[in-house]
Amino acid sequence: MKPKIMILLGSASDFKIAEKSLEILEQLELAYDIRVASAHRTHEKVKQIVIESTRQGVEVFIGIAGLSAHLPGMIAANTHRPVVGVPVDVKLGGIDALFASSQMPFPAPVATVGIDRGDNGALLAAQIIGIHDENVRNRISKLRENYYKKVQRDESQLVGNIEGDYYAPNKIELPKIEKKVFHSLKTEEGADKEIPMVAVIPGSYSDMKIAKKTTMFLDRLGISYDMNIISPIRYPERFEAYMEHMNEVKLFIAISGLSAHVTGAVVALSEKPVIGVPCPMGMGGLDALLSMVNMPPGVPVGTVGVGNGGNAAVLAAEMLGIENKDLENRVKRLKSSSTDFK
Numbered sequence: 001m002k003p004k005i006m007i008l009l010g011s012a013s014d015f016k017i018a019e020k021s022l023e024i025l026e027q028l029e030l031a032y033d034i035r036v037a038s039a040h041r042t043h044e045k046v047k048q049i050v051i052e053s054t055r056q057g058v059e060v061f062i063g064i065a066g067l068s069a070h071l072p073g074m075i076a077a078n079t080h081r082p083v084v085g086v087p088v089d090v091k092l093g094g095i096d097a098l099f100a101s102s103q104m105p106f107p108a109p110v111a112t113v114g115i116d117r118g119d120n121g122a123l124l125a126a127q128i129i130g131i132h133d134e135n136v137r138n139r140i141s142k143l144r145e146n147y148y149k150k151v152q153r154d155e156s157q158l159v160g161n162i163e164g165d166y167y168a169p170n171k172i173e174l175p176k177i178e179k180k181v182f183h184s185l186k187t188e189e190g191a192d193k194e195i196p197m198v199a200v201i202p203g204s205y206s207d208m209k210i211a212k213k214t215t216m217f218l219d220r221l222g223i224s225y226d227m228n229i230i231s232p233i234r235y236p237e238r239f240e241a242y243m244e245h246m247n248e249v250k251l252f253i254a255i256s257g258l259s260a261h262v263t264g265a266v267v268a269l270s271e272k273p274v275i276g277v278p279c280p281m282g283m284g285g286l287d288a289l290l291s292m293v294n295m296p297p298g299v300p301v302g303t304v305g306v307g308n309g310g311n312a313a314v315l316a317a318e319m320l321g322i323e324n325k326d327l328e329n330r331v332k333r334l335k336s337s338s339t340d341f342k
């Protein structure tokens with residue numbers, strides 16, 4: 001059994017976070033390898049593991065590290081395969097590692113998930129593999145169903161134990177509510193030429209400058225896309241209709257500032273990979289970065305650096321390039337001569 005996912009830990013002390021990843025990968029029946037190698041302390045070892053694993057067919061890397069977490073970035077510098085970064089809370093609540101992981105320069109994106117979210121790191125890696133593997137997609141669906149059932153179970157247990165004198169539960173008759181996720185049914189690559197590979201969703205016209213950077217690089221990489229400016233907060237129904245309409249795309253890129261709910265709304269309605277681009281509106285984009293990245297278990301958003309629309313496109317190309325040789329070669333070329341693309 002050859003590993004599809006390579007997990008690198010900056011230190012054995014990160015293992016408690018990695019355990020969450022392993023639990024998810026075991027449930028999803030995905031073969032992985034795990035090594036301890038620090039970009040700071042064992043620079044050459046990281047490089048060799050990444051180059052050799054890429055050569056041997058590893059499809060996704062997960063870098064788990066705390067403090068100034070340069071490990072995921074260094075992995076991204078040495079492979080054209082997608083890299084997921086899991087920042088670990090060692091100091092400063094993990095903010096240091098979150099910035100080090102997400103704020104990568106073009107064209108070395110790291111799809112960063114929430115602080116200590118080893119589970120979401122693994123789930124995002126699985127979603128990436130799910131782009132070309134229907135069995136993995138089906139298993140992800142079951143796993144998400146379990147998260148849904150857990151909320152239902154937890155709620156009945158919680159409200160069943162409330163004994164306050166003034167507790168006055170409203171008898172709301174809910175129709176049978178099912179988990180609402182728009183599934184893709186087509187599996188064949190290019191089965192329908194009309195279907196774009198990517199849906200790009202900026203939350204507002206204010207995000208267009210950054211969205212244009214994304215689409216410029218999608219164009220250069222030869223990745224087909226649809227784009228629709230649509231806020232799930234301002235136009236919830238239109239947003240849902242668009243998501244349903246786009247259910248055959250392979251992945252989503254959502255671009256948003258302030259309390260950036262676009263990404264969260266997308267991942268709530270889809271099990272495809274979601275790439276988030278935080279926009280600098282207020283607070284230099286810090287609000288958007290944190291609201292995109294710190295998602296609860298089961299609904300990961302792979303977040304790139306603030307304003308880095310270019311890296312979102314490169315990351316999409318890395319994800320799609322696993323099963324598409326042309327695209328793989330284009331992203332390889334771009335990463336080895338990025339100045340040609342500026």
Ligand code: C2R
Nearest residue numbers: 010011013038039040065066069070071
């Ligand atoms: P020790 O417990 O070994 O001192 O490590 C590790 O990931 C860990 O979270 C403390 C923290 O330092 C982090 N570390 C990095 C890197 N190497 C180690 N961030 C790296 O290369 O980025």
